[in-house]
Amino acid sequence: MPTSTAIDSNRDRPRRAVVTGIGVVNPLGRDAETFWKAVQGRESAVGPVTRCEASGLPVRLAAEIDGFRPTNHNIPRRLAVKSDVFAHYAMAAADEALHDAGLDLERHDRFRTGICFGNNSGGWDLCERGFREYYEQSPAMINPWQATAWFPTAAQGFVSIRYGIRGYSKSVACDRASGGAALRYALRSIQWGHNDIVLAGGAEAPVTRLGLAAHVTTGELTRSQDPETAYAPFSAGRDGLVLGEGGTVLVMEEYEHARQRGARILGELLAVEQRTAAPDDHTGLSDAMTAALTAAGRHPGETDVVFAEGSGSVPGDATEAEALRTVFGTLRIPVTVPKSGYGHQYGANVATEVACALLAARDATLPPTPGTEEADPALGVDLVTSARSARVGLALVNGRSREGTNVAALVGAAD
Amino acid sequence: MATDALDTVRKALATLGIPEQTVVATAKLRGDLELDSTELVEVSLEIQRSTGKEVKLELADDLTVSDVCELVDKAQPAAA
Numbered sequence: 001m002p003t004s005t006a007i008d009s010n011r012d013r014p015r016r017a018v019v020t021g022i023g024v025v026n027p028l029g030r031d032a033e034t035f036w037k038a039v040q041g042r043e044s045a046v047g048p049v050t051r052c053e054a055s056g057l058p059v060r061l062a063a064e065i066d067g068f069r070p071t072n073h074n075i076p077r078r079l080a081v082k083s084d085v086f087a088h089y090a091m092a093a094a095d096e097a098l099h100d101a102g103l104d105l106e107r108h109d110r111f112r113t114g115i116c117f118g119n120n121s122g123g124w125d126l127c128e129r130g131f132r133e134y135y136e137q138s139p140a141m142i143n144p145w146q147a148t149a150w151f152p153t154a155a156q157g158f159v160s161i162r163y164g165i166r167g168y169s170k171s172v173a174c175d176r177a178s179g180g181a182a183l184r185y186a187l188r189s190i191q192w193g194h195n196d197i198v199l200a201g202g203a204e205a206p207v208t209r210l211g212l213a214a215h216v217t218t219g220e221l222t223r224s225q226d227p228e229t230a231y232a233p234f235s236a237g238r239d240g241l242v243l244g245e246g247g248t249v250l251v252m253e254e255y256e257h258a259r260q261r262g263a264r265i266l267g268e269l270l271a272v273e274q275r276t277a278a279p280d281d282h283t284g285l286s287d288a289m290t291a292a293l294t295a296a297g298r299h300p301g302e303t304d305v306v307f308a309e310g311s312g313s314v315p316g317d318a319t320e321a322e323a324l325r326t327v328f329g330t331l332r333i334p335v336t337v338p339k340s341g342y343g344h345q346y347g348a349n350v351a352t353e354v355a356c357a358l359l360a361a362r363d364a365t366l367p368p369t370p371g372t373e374e375a376d377p378a379l380g381v382d383l384v385t386s387a388r389s390a391r392v393g394l395a396l397v398n399g400r401s402r403e404g405t406n407v408a409a410l411v412g413a414a415d
Numbered sequence: 416m417a418t419d420a421l422d423t424v425r426k427a428l429a430t431l432g433i434p435e436q437t438v439v440a441t442a443k444l445r446g447d448l449e450l451d452s453t454e455l456v457e458v459s460l461e462i463q464r465s466t467g468k469e470v471k472l473e474l475a476d477d478l479t480v481s482d483v484c485e486l487v488d489k490a491q492p493a494a495a
Contacts, residue, residue, distance in 0.1 A: 077432030082453060141463070144456035 017190040017198075018414075020263040021101025021251030022355045023093035025073070025203075027063035027244055027342045031096055035342075036359045040387050044341040044370045046227040046242050052209040059221045061230050062207045063244040063343030068092075075162070082145045083158045084123025086205035086347070089247030090155035091162055094199050098163075101251040101263060103197070105163050114167035114195040115159055116186035117249075118178030118202030119152035119347035124211035126150050131210075152178075152347070155203045155247070168194035173347075176220075176311065177274075178202055179248070180350030180399030180407030184272040186252050196257040201351035203247030215243055218402060220313065231344075233310030233337040233369060234317050234383050236376040241312045244343020248352040267358040270296035270394075270410040279404045280315055285323035288408040289396055293327075296410050300328050304392045305366050305384075307353035309400040310337030311344070312371075320398065321379040336384040340371030350399040354411055357395035361413035366390045420484035427461035428480075440481040444472065462487060469493035 022032045027045030029035030038045075045063040054060055070080035073092035080088060098105065105113060130146040148154065153171035160169065170185040172178050179202035186200035206215060215221055222240035224230035231242040250269075258265055273291035277284025293300060309320055324335065338356055339345065345352055356367055366388040375383035392413060399407040425438050431454050437447070444450045450458070455473040462470050468490040472478060478486075 079432075081430070081432050082457075141460060143460065144453035148453060 015191050015193060016255035016268060017187050017252045018255050018258050018268045019250050019266045019358055020253050020258050021097040021103060022266065022358065023095065023097030023100060023249040024246070024352065024355055025065065025068065025089045025092045026246040026248070026352065027065050030065065030068060032100065032355065036356070039338045039341065039356060039367045040365060042341070042368045042370045042386065044227065046230055046341070046343065049207060049212065051207045052212070054209070054212060057212055057216060058223050059212055059216050060225050061222070061227055061242050063242055064207055065246055079158055079162060082149060083154060084126040084149045084205065086119060086123055086203045086247070087149065087155045087158040089205060089245070090117060090159055090203035090249065093201065093203065093247035093249035094159045094163070097199065097249040097251045103251060105165070108197060110164055110166040112167050112195055113165050113197040114189050115156045115165055115169040115199045116182045116189065117156045117347065118172050118180070118182035118349070118351070119155055119204060120173055120175055120178045121204060121206040121211055121346065122152045123150040123154060124206060124208040128208055128210055159199060165199070174405045175401035175403065176309065176344060176346050176349055177399040177401040177405040177407045178347045178349065179345065179352070180272070180409060181274060181405065183269065183350060183354065183409055184274055184407065187269050187272045190252060190254050196254045198252045199249050200252045201247065201249040202347035204345045204347040205245045206243050206346070207245055212243070220311065220402060222312065229371060231312050231340040232371040233308065233312045233340050234321070234335070234375045234379055234381050235372040238312045238314060238317060241344040244339065244345045246342070246345055246348055248348045248355055250351060250354060265414045267361055267414050268412040269354070270412045272407065272409045274405065274407045276404050277406065279402065280319055282319045282322040282326060284404055284406040285320060285398060285400060285408070286326035288406040289323065289327045289398070292396065292408040292410040298394060298410070301331055302394050303328070303333050303396055304390060305357070305360065305395050306333055306335045307357060307395060307397040308335050308337050309398045310340065310369070311400065312340070316400070318379065320400065321381050325380060332382045334366055334384050334388065334390070335381045336367055337369040338367045340369050350397050350407060350409055353397045354409055357392065357397055357411040360395065361392040364389060364391055366392070420487040423462055423465055423487055424480055424483050426465065427458045430461055431457060438480055440479065442480050443477045444483070445477040463493060467492040
C-alpha cells in the first residue's frame with residue numbers, strides 16, 4: 001500500500017539531530033551570551049574556594065558561580081527548596097535553552113520529548129546538610145529530600161517535573177565523560193526515533209567541603225594556588241585540573257521537526273562515539289574520534305578545531321596528544337581547551353564545549369585556552385592560546401574519564 | 416485555633432514556597448495545597464524545629480491547616 005511504502009522510506013532515512021537552543025549557567029556567566037563573551041575574551045573564573053571552608057584540604061582553587069539565585073531563572077521556589085544546587089543549574093540552563101529555541105513544550109508531544117543529562121557527583125550540598133542533621137540533631141531530623149535530591153538522576157527528574165517531559169530519557173554518570181556520554185544517548189534517541197526533542201547536556205556542583213575532599217582523592221586536581229596558571233592544559237608545567245560547576249543544556253531536535261516549526265538551527269550534532277580503553281592507551285580516544293568522523297562521512301582534514309578534554313594531567317594530556325596525532329597525522333588542526341577558564345564540569349563537560357563549538361561557528365572564531373601561555377613542544381599540539389578568527393564548519397569535542405571512557409562528539413555548522 | 420499555632424504552620428509552609436495567601440484554615444494539605452509526602456515530612460520537621468513539638472503529618476489523612484493547628488496545640492514537646 002502506498003501509505004506503508006511512505007512510512008518505510010521515512011524509516012530508512014537517517015534522522016538528523018540539530019541544535020536549536022543553548023542554555024548555559026557557568027562560572028564565566030549565568031547565561032549563554034555572557035559566558036561566550038568571557039570565553040572569547042580569555043577570561044578566567046578560577047579563584048580561591050569561597051563556597052565552603054577549604055582549610056585542611058590540599059586544594060584551594062575552584063571555578064565558582066557567583067550570585068546565582070534559582071528564582072531569577074524561572075525556577076519555582078517550591079522546586080528550588082527540595083532540590084540541590086546541581087539540579088538548580090540544570091533547571092536554569094534548560095529554561096534558557098527552551099527560551100532560546102523558541103520552544104513551547106505545551107505544543108509538542110511530551111512522550112516524544114526526552115532529557116539526557118550527565119552528572120558525576122550528585123548533590124553534596126544537600127548531603128552535607130543531611131549529615132549535619134543526622135549527627136548534630138537526630139536521625140529523625142534528616143530532611144526528607146535526602147532521598148530524592150542528592151542522586152545524579154535528580155537533575156533529569158526535576159527538569160522533567162518542571163516541564164512535564166515524559167519521553168525516553170537517561171542520566172549518565174561516568175566521571176569526566178558524563179556529559180559527553182549523555183549527548184550520545186540524546187543523539188541516538190533522535191536517530192532511533194524515540195524522541196523528536198531532547199534536552200541534552202548536564203550539570204555539576206561539586207564545590208562543597210566533602211565534594212572537594214572526595215575529588216582530592218582522585219588525584220586529578222591541581223595543587224597549585226595560582227589562579228592564573230593553575231589549570232594549564234597541554235603546558236609543560238601542567239599538574240591537574242581545577243573543578244568547575246554549572247549546567248549546560250542544548251535543545252536537540254530532529255531536523256524535519258525543527259524545520260517544520262521554523263526554528264533557527266544553530267548547527268548539527270553529526271555523531272557522538274564512545275570507546276573504552278585503558279587510561280594510558282590512546283587508541284580509545286583516537287578510535288572514538290575516527291568513528292565519529294566515519295559515522296558522519298567526514299575526513300580528519302575537514303576538521304577546523306578540536307575542543308580537547310585537556311584534563312591537565314601529565315599523562316592525560318600526553319595520551320590525548322598521541323590520539324590527536326594518530327587521527328590527524330601531520331595535519332595541524334587547532335586545539336583548544338576553554339574549560340581551563342571555567343573549570344572542569346564533569347556532568348556538563350562536552351555539552352559546554354559543544355555549545356562553544358556552535359557559537360564559534362556562528363561567530364567564525366576559535367576561543368582560546370586561558371590557563372596556558374605556551375603548549376609543551378613535546379606534545380606537538382597547535383594550541384589556541386589567544387582567540388583566532390577562523391571559519392568553523394566542523395568541530396570535534398572530546399571527553400575522557402579517568403578510567404578510560406572516551407567520547408568524541410562531532411559538531412557541524414548550520415547549513 | 417490558636418494564633419500562635421497558625422503562625423507556626425504558615426511559616427512552616429512558607430519555607431516550602433507555598434504562597435501565604437493560599438494557607439487558609441480550611442485548606443487541605445494534599446488536596447488543596449498539593450503537598451507531596453516529602454513536603455509533609457518537612458512541615459513536620461519545621462514545626463518540630465520551631466516549637467520542639469513532634470507532629471507527624473505524613474501518615475495522617477488529608478488534614479486541613481486548621482487540623483494541623485489543633486495537633487500543634489495538643490502536642491507535647493518531643494523527647495530529647
